[in-house]
């Protein structure tokens with residue numbers, strides 16, 4: 001093998017290490033010691049100055065809305081707190097002046113050899129009184145602050161709640177928990193800090209300090225491009241790694257490694273190996289430094305001006321306090337600059353909530369009232385309906401060219417294999433989604449032409465993935481018919497029909513008032529888990545009060561559906577496997593009770609079980625691969641000896657074989 005040295009770094013190699021040109025003009029590549037750092041380009045000195053102002057401009061519409069909202073929420077407290085925020089910034093300056101006055105009196109008195117005790121006493125009293133006033137205002141503001149903060153949190157929670165009520169499931173999943181109480185709290189704090197910073201009366205000066213753009217504020221990536229450093233790292237990893245140990249020793253190249261390491265170290269010389277961000281920060285941007293220093297010394301110009309034009313007003317004591325004045329100004333400037341930078345960032349979630357509150361749902365609302373032609377229920381027709389779920393990776397649509405007709409008052413049962421589109425079809429009938437193409441006609445009119453609110457009122461749904469809410473049993477059932485949510489008699493009747501009355505009234509001391517989930521519980525992280533700890537016992541008492549079985553949950557959900565069915569406005573009942581978790585007795589009772597509600601309603605059931613429903617159905621739709629492959633009554637479909645026949649026999653055979 002030829003002896004090649006080109007892979008080994010040399011001193012000469014260092015000179016060749018020019019970074020590649022940046023790919024994107026908005027990026028900057030900087031060589032920092034052994035590293036090459038890529039980051040977003042920093043702004044020029046001018047833009048560095050106006051950067052936070054641009055942020056303020058972007059955030060302005062939100063700040064304006066926020067200010068109006070806060071004012072409406074606390075018309076008295078808010079203006080007072082604004083004044084207090086500004087006062088809190090001015091107060092230290094006033095305190096400083098009062099101290100200055102005392103020192104000046106002392107100095108003048110000592111120079112004259114005669115102190116004016118009364119004037120000194122008054123000055124001291126003034127400072128103490130002012131200090132007490134500041135403390136009292138502070139105490140009041142802390143209390144008022146909590147009140148306003150709480151109202152703001154509640155306000156945004158309510159806005160967020162309203163929006164979430166209306167939002168689509170998919171939109172909600174995308175936005176999953178971003179606006180939380182903490183964010184709203186922070187918004188108020190930052191809003192207040194901004195007021196407070198502005199209260200310094202130093203708004204012009206604020207743009208003069210803290211000019212250096214910090215690398216920590218920007219995204220960056222760096223990698224080592226120095227071959228000597230990289231070689232040192234590689235050699236180091238060889239000796240660090242226990243896995244290599246035996247080979248290194250047995251191969252007898254320990255000396256070689258040491259030699260190579262020292263060689264690379266020698267070629268590296270004084271090139272810095274410090275953390276790239278630290279190196280970046282230590283870079284000097286002279287023009288900004290000079291500007292920052294000059295403007296940060298503005299108080300000196302004031303004092304020198306005062307000395308020239310009003311020398312009598314200046315004293316040694318005042319000059320003595322100069323550094324303190326400078327520090328106070330710098331602190332004010334830095335504070336405001338920081339607030340401006342962070343404000344836009346912190347207002348993001350508020351802006352989002354404002355925007356979301358104004359967005360409309362994806363479903364187009366129609367303007368037609370729903371007035372069925374007969375008392376029997378509503379008629380439905382599907383014409384070449386296609387449906388694909390948004391973002392679905394499936395090659396085929398969930399529903400494919402579905403056409404069918406359901407007469408008012410019919411009992412319809414949909415059967416079919418898993419994934420054949422049964423639930424999807426129900427979702428379209430309930431107008432949870434709109435079809436991608438084709439159309440659904442209700443009473444001969446496109447479903448999209450009706451007022452969504454009226455369609456919802458006319459439909460009762462018992463879905464497969466029903467949920468119980470963290471409310472009482474009574475409300476969980478009553479909410480099916482919101483207008484009658486306090487009607488205990490109706491709730492109890494519905495629970496009887498749904499099969500939930502038995503366990504609710506016997507197992508729970510509070511019966512229908514039993515709340516299913518705990519109230520909001522906030523636990524201290526340091527809470528002990530020990531059973532002996534009395535505090536832990538209290539915590540355990542917070543835990544869920546109602547652990548229901550799947551069947552019991554289904555009974556409560558069914559009771560809610562019965563509650564809804566008691567509304568005379570319901571013309572369509574849709575149920576997706578309503579008895580999947582029930583024992584045979586409960587299933588039969590529930591189905592009988594549901595069928596008793598048929599009067600005046602079109603009923604559509606999805607089921608995998610061949611039961612009383614399929615026997616009594618006016619129409620059975622058999623689905624496969626997104627389409628309706630067979631339709632008719634049980635008898636006609638059995639005669640076809642097709643998919644329905646096969647599904648039926650598979651279940652019947654399984655049942656019979658069990659009994660052989």
Ligand SMILES: Nc1ncnc2c1ncn2[C@@H]1O[C@H](COP(=O)(O)OP(=O)(O)OP(=O)(O)O)[C@@H](O)[C@H]1O
Pocket residue numbers: 389390392394398416417418419420421422423424425
């Ligand atoms: N939210 C969704 N996003 C994407 N694809 C979906 C979604 N819901 C269902 N699908 C797909 O649509 C097709 C039809 O599903 P659907 O739930 O309507 O079938 P199903 O007949 O009710 O099935 P099952 O008998 O298992 O309940 C399936 O291929 C399924 O994977």
